[in-house]
Amino acid sequence: xxxxxGTTDPVHEQGHGGAVETGKGNMRVTVENLTxxxxxxxxxxVNDVSIEVAAGEILGIVGESGSGKTTLGLxxxxxxxxxxxxxxGAIRLDGRDLTSLPARKMTGLYGSAMTYVPQDPGTALNPxxxxxxxxxxxxxxxxxSKREADERIREILGEVGLDGVRHVLxxxxxxxxxxxxxxxxxxxxxxxxxxxxxxxxxxxxxxxxTQRTVLNTVRSLCSKYGVAAxxxxxxxxVVAELADQVAVVYAGKIVExxxxxxxxxxxxxxxxxxxxxxxxxxxxxxxxxAMPGVRPELGDPSPGCAFAPRCSISESRCHxxxxxxxxxxxxxxxxHSARCLVAPGVxxxxxxxxxxxxLDAVDDQHEEADSxxxxxxxxxxxxxxxxxxLHDINLSIGKNECLALVGESGSGKTTLxxxxxxxxxxxxxxVRLSDEEITPGVSQRSRDALQRMQYVFQNPYxxxxxxxxxxxxxxxxxxxxxxxxxxERNQRVVSTLDAVSLPRTYLxxxxxxxxGGERxxxxxxxxxxxxxxxxxxxxxxxxxxxxxxxxxxxxLRDLQLDQxxxxxxxxxxxxxxxxxxxxxxxxxxxxxxxQGGTDSVLDNPQAVYTxxxxxxxxxxxxxxxxVGLG
Amino acid sequence: xxxxxxxxxxxxxxxxxxxxxxxTQLLPGNAALAVLGKNATxxxxxxxxxxxxxxxxxxxxxxxxxxxxxxxDPGRSLVNQQTISSLTGPQVLNSAALVVTAGIxxxxxxxxxGLVAAVLRDSPLDHALAATALAILSLPEFVIAIFVTVLxxxxxxxxxxxxxxxxxxxxxxxxxxxxxxxxxxxxxVIAPYVFRMMRAATVEALESEYGEMAGxxxxxxxxxxxxxxxxxxxxxxxxxxxxxxxxxxxxxxVVESVYNYPGxxxxxxxxxxxxxxxxIQFLVTLLAAFYVIVxxxxxxxxxxxxxxxxxxx
Numbered sequence: 001x002x003x004x005x006g007t008t009d010p011v012h013e014q015g016h017g018g019a020v021e022t023g024k025g026n027m028r029v030t031v032e033n034l035t036x037x038x039x040x041x042x043x044x045x046v047n048d049v050s051i052e053v054a055a056g057e058i059l060g061i062v063g064e065s066g067s068g069k070t071t072l073g074l075x076x077x078x079x080x081x082x083x084x085x086x087x088x089g090a091i092r093l094d095g096r097d098l099t100s101l102p103a104r105k106m107t108g109l110y111g112s113a114m115t116y117v118p119q120d121p122g123t124a125l126n127p128x129x130x131x132x133x134x135x136x137x138x139x140x141x142x143x144x145s146k147r148e149a150d151e152r153i154r155e156i157l158g159e160v161g162l163d164g165v166r167h168v169l170x171x172x173x174x175x176x177x178x179x180x181x182x183x184x185x186x187x188x189x190x191x192x193x194x195x196x197x198x199x200x201x202x203x204x205x206x207x208x209x210t211q212r213t214v215l216n217t218v219r220s221l222c223s224k225y226g227v228a229a230x231x232x233x234x235x236x237x238v239v240a241e242l243a244d245q246v247a248v249v250y251a252g253k254i255v256e257x258x259x260x261x262x263x264x265x266x267x268x269x270x271x272x273x274x275x276x277x278x279x280x281x282x283x284x285x286x287x288x289x290a291m292p293g294v295r296p297e298l299g300d301p302s303p304g305c306a307f308a309p310r311c312s313i314s315e316s317r318c319h320x321x322x323x324x325x326x327x328x329x330x331x332x333x334x335x336h337s338a339r340c341l342v343a344p345g346v347x348x349x350x351x352x353x354x355x356x357x358x359l360d361a362v363d364d365q366h367e368e369a370d371s372x373x374x375x376x377x378x379x380x381x382x383x384x385x386x387x388x389x390l391h392d393i394n395l396s397i398g399k400n401e402c403l404a405l406v407g408e409s410g411s412g413k414t415t416l417x418x419x420x421x422x423x424x425x426x427x428x429x430x431v432r433l434s435d436e437e438i439t440p441g442v443s444q445r446s447r448d449a450l451q452r453m454q455y456v457f458q459n460p461y462x463x464x465x466x467x468x469x470x471x472x473x474x475x476x477x478x479x480x481x482x483x484x485x486x487x488e489r490n491q492r493v494v495s496t497l498d499a500v501s502l503p504r505t506y507l508x509x510x511x512x513x514x515x516g517g518e519r520x521x522x523x524x525x526x527x528x529x530x531x532x533x534x535x536x537x538x539x540x541x542x543x544x545x546x547x548x549x550x551x552x553x554x555x556l557r558d559l560q561l562d563q564x565x566x567x568x569x570x571x572x573x574x575x576x577x578x579x580x581x582x583x584x585x586x587x588x589x590x591x592x593x594x595q596g597g598t599d600s601v602l603d604n605p606q607a608v609y610t611x612x613x614x615x616x617x618x619x620x621x622x623x624x625x626x627v628g629l630g
Numbered sequence: 631x632x633x634x635x636x637x638x639x640x641x642x643x644x645x646x647x648x649x650x651x652x653x654t655q656l657l658p659g660n661a662a663l664a665v666l667g668k669n670a671t672x673x674x675x676x677x678x679x680x681x682x683x684x685x686x687x688x689x690x691x692x693x694x695x696x697x698x699x700x701x702x703d704p705g706r707s708l709v710n711q712q713t714i715s716s717l718t719g720p721q722v723l724n725s726a727a728l729v730v731t732a733g734i735x736x737x738x739x740x741x742x743x744g745l746v747a748a749v750l751r752d753s754p755l756d757h758a759l760a761a762t763a764l765a766i767l768s769l770p771e772f773v774i775a776i777f778v779t780v781l782x783x784x785x786x787x788x789x790x791x792x793x794x795x796x797x798x799x800x801x802x803x804x805x806x807x808x809x810x811x812x813x814x815x816x817x818x819v820i821a822p823y824v825f826r827m828m829r830a831a832t833v834e835a836l837e838s839e840y841g842e843m844a845g846x847x848x849x850x851x852x853x854x855x856x857x858x859x860x861x862x863x864x865x866x867x868x869x870x871x872x873x874x875x876x877x878x879x880x881x882x883x884v885v886e887s888v889y890n891y892p893g894x895x896x897x898x899x900x901x902x903x904x905x906x907x908x909x910i911q912f913l914v915t916l917l918a919a920f921y922v923i924v925x926x927x928x929x930x931x932x933x934x935x936x937x938x939x940x941x942x943x
Contacts, residue, residue, distance in 0.1 A: 107849070124843040126861070128936070128937060
């Protein structure tokens with residue numbers, strides 16, 4: 001039995017056993033006044049969102065963690081996570097309202113008319129089942145015959161670039177790389193030729209080269225099959241490159257929306273501007289501007305604009321009147337709109353432009369930095385068991401210098417940092433810290449050597465003991481490394497807390513009470529409190545939002561200047577390197593393949609690998625900066 | 631994996647036989663004395679010791695016993711000089727019948743109820759089941775046995791016999807009514823473990839991202855449960871079932887004694903009362919072997935159900 005589907009009626013009965021004509025491209029998705037809340041407490045997570053996506057168009061939803069962007073993305077295919085409910089609004093897929101459909105019909109639509117690409121395919125693919133059966137299932141469950149499904153799978157594997165991978169269909173998810181897993185998830189999403197696809201940060205865990213190919217695949221498949229796509233991400237650069245339309249979400253509301261070029265080229269909402277100012281540029285060294293304050297709690301009952309407490313141009317009315325989305329510039333066609341009482345008004349554009357002009361290149365006080373070498377690594381090679389993972393590493397860090405160690409996942413950069421601080425002892429070679437040679441294992445090192453090199457972990461949610469207060473966390477290393485008296489210890493703790501810009505009231509707080517950025521400040525303070533010469537920072541901002549990242553990076557920059565600190569900054573993020581580091585070493589496959597001054601390496605990369613990295617960066621063409629500076 | 635586990639298991643059993651043998655050597659008195667009892671004179675004792683090989687070194691005695699075991703001959707009972715295999719064989723069989731029946735029923739019930747509770751998680755039924763399971767888990771098995779007996783045999787209903795003393799030589803399946811109460815007790819004791827593990831593993835799978843993803847692929851709730859949650863719930867549940875079987879091997883002693891059921895528990899109890907050292911040695915070794923074998927089987931099954939552990943990247 002075959003149920004034919006007209007292009008005008010994608011919402012159709014499809015009992016199991018009935019065949020379904022797939023190929024439902026060219027649909028328009030309209031969301032009206034969509035509100036999602038927590039079912040028990042009625043706390044609103046997505047607030048009165050109206051938006052539209054046309055066939056073949058990609059809508060980028062941009063926001064920071066806690067903004068409600070993922071909830072919004074999922075709600076646009078009528079799905080809510082457990083405990084949440086769509087309390088209001090309509091989602092129209094070619095005119096029919098999904099919110100009024102019975103669950104059975106929604107089940108028929110999922111996977112065929114609307115599909116979802118998860119953030120982490122490593123957890124979204126079933127670990128106990130083979131790739132082939134998981135791929136075939138999405139077709140057969142919608143009535144495609146087995147033979148036809150196999151044919152379609154062959155075709156789609158070619159389209160996502162997995163046709164060259166041997167045994168991919170008989171593999172289990174864990175046998176594939178992250179990039180391959182994500183391509184499987186994308187193949188799955190496009191297999192039934194859906195009309196609407198929601199993608200939730202699908203490239204977050206991927207390195208830039210893989211990200212580039214995945215983004216290209218997504219774009220070509222969307223236009224080839226006329227799919228309306230929603231791309232949820234915190235990564236402004238990726239969205240700027242991929243999306244046709246953009247919606248910026250803050251505290252559950254769309255604060256600005258419009259064509260991507262307009263929103264990123266001439267942002268009107270102060271939050272959008274703040275976000276863009278916080279994003280580091282790969283092209284030019286800039287100071288990053290963090291937004292002051294923190295996002296409001298979910299369900300914050302305060303009236304007025306949710307962004308007002310953090311806003312540089314807010315007026316007193318902003319705290320009482322809730323703004324609506326209005327066309328910008330005032331009186332235009334409404335394709336670009338912002339939810340702000342002040343910004344679209346006459347006279348503010350000048351103020352905002354001035355505001356943007358502050359984005360100077362960072363004054364480089366380091367050019368004539370002290371040439372004293374603090375950390376010298378010579379011919380370091382490391383092993384895991386019998387496997388050699390690092391090959392003849394040579395590098396040095398001068399006093400007051402920040403050296404960035406760049407590489408993709410698996411390049412060996414974290415291994416190198418663990419060798420240096422003594423957490424991995426299987427290495428040979430020579431490491432000198434201020435002319436004193438240090439031993440591989442942390443247990444054989446002198447107290448002095450340990451104190452002079454401190455380590456900050458990637459994830460501040462895991463690296464702080466939850467049962468100690470901030471004060472206790474900072475006192476512990478002092479008690480271990482120094483013989484300071486009680487008063488001096490307390491003074492040191494307080495001054496360190498000042499240095500990382502945390503108020504003294506935080507001494508009594510527990511890590512649970514702090515935000516991610518505050519936790520990372522505490523972790524950095526814990527390293528700084530013993531006054532080390534070298535700080536090893538392993539991806540210290542990768543778990544943080546971009547606006548929080550900006551504040552942590554600027555804090556490190558200030559510390560480096562004020563406290564004569566040398567920093568080994570490990571990251572995969574090239575724009576961040578440009579912002580903070582004076583020198584850079586590029587790692588690949590356990591070797592340093594290129595090193596030198598940051599500007600010369602990034603402007604004129606010599607190694608093919610570095611060239612590729614730069615080339616594959618999402619080309620966020622700095623529209624704000626050119627506008628602001630122009 | 632199997633290739634590692636089996637030799638390791640054999641070594642474990644071998645070590646157990648040595649420990650068991652050493653422990654019985656440490657007991658006061660010796661077997662010959664126990665046999666002769668009040669009739670012991672130094673001459674008769676010496677003669678019997680020689681006959682039983684007790685005058686040899688402990689190592690030689692161990693080797694004699696162990697090589698006998700390997701050939702399927704665990705020796706003779708001290709009490710009546712019957713071979714231990716003919717003496718304990720029927721009782722081992724009786725216990726096996728009880729363990730297998732209770733194991734299968736308890737597992738099936740635990741798995742089924744666990745699935746239902748997982749699907750209806752956080753419903754009143756789920757909460758009631760969780761509370762019941764916890765209550766049962768916190769009761770010692772003899773209390774459950776008494777309760778079951780009062781309910782089904784002595785005071786409320788008079789359906790089944792309160793005592794399950796099979797006549798000597800009788801096979802358990804010829805007297806099914808006698809099996810019922812001990813089986814019910816054992817099922818009640820083990821089903822909650824399986825239930826809790828099954829529920830937890832299934833809920834985890836249903837609420838996982840791949841569970842959500844399966845729903846967003848257009849699978850019905852039933853399909854998500856059977857095709858995506860179940861395969862991932864198998865491994866932890868198999869482990870729980872294995873633990874239960876091991877538990878049964880011990881728990882059965884109490885239940886057998888409550889119902890006077892002639893099984894391994896009773897055989898061991900009698901052997902200890904009679905200071906029948908060879909029989910004790912045999913039964914303890916048998917139980918240890920059961921532990922090791924069940925462990926190997928559950929580990930291998932769990933491994934087979936977990937591709938991530940089974941296959942290299």
